[in-house]
Amino acid sequence: MHELSIVKDIFDTLEGHYGSKVEDIQKIQVTAGLLSNVQPVLIQNAFDAFIADNNSYAEMELEVLVNEIIAHCESCDKDFPVLYHRFVCPCGQPSSTIVQGNELYISKVIFKQKQ
Numbered sequence: 001m002h003e004l005s006i007v008k009d010i011f012d013t014l015e016g017h018y019g020s021k022v023e024d025i026q027k028i029q030v031t032a033g034l035l036s037n038v039q040p041v042l043i044q045n046a047f048d049a050f051i052a053d054n055n056s057y058a059e060m061e062l063e064v065l066v067n068e069i070i071a072h073c074e075s076c077d078k079d080f081p082v083l084y085h086r087f088v089c090p091c092g093q094p095s096s097t098i099v100q101g102n103e104l105y106i107s108k109v110i111f112k113q114k115q
């Protein structure tokens with residue numbers, strides 16, 4: 001399952017970075033471009049399954065932000081949003097130069113407030 005391996009990668013990255021402090025994370029925010037092939041609902045399900053198997057992460061939350069696709073037009077030197085996978089600039093020029101939409105990264109990590 002594609003999404004479960006993504007969730008495992010996210011935790012590998014966090015554990016590499018924060019070590020045992022990962023247990024103190026309250027919320028992880030992940031940003032996924034529309035072209036990155038990540039379905040927010042599926043990654044949420046995979047995340048829920050993962051933390052259910054890992055007691056120390058049981059309270060953790062995940063938020064998935066979705067980035068729209070943005071392409072660059074060489075003809076008018078502008079970026080434009082790609083809607084309905086139509087890679088055509090408002091000026092009429094087709095373009096497949098993607099500047100946003102392929103990405104998948106951890107965009108925010110919020111730690112629990114220590115009392």
Ligand SMILES: [Zn+2]
Nearest residue numbers: 073076089091
């Ligand atoms: Zn253009």
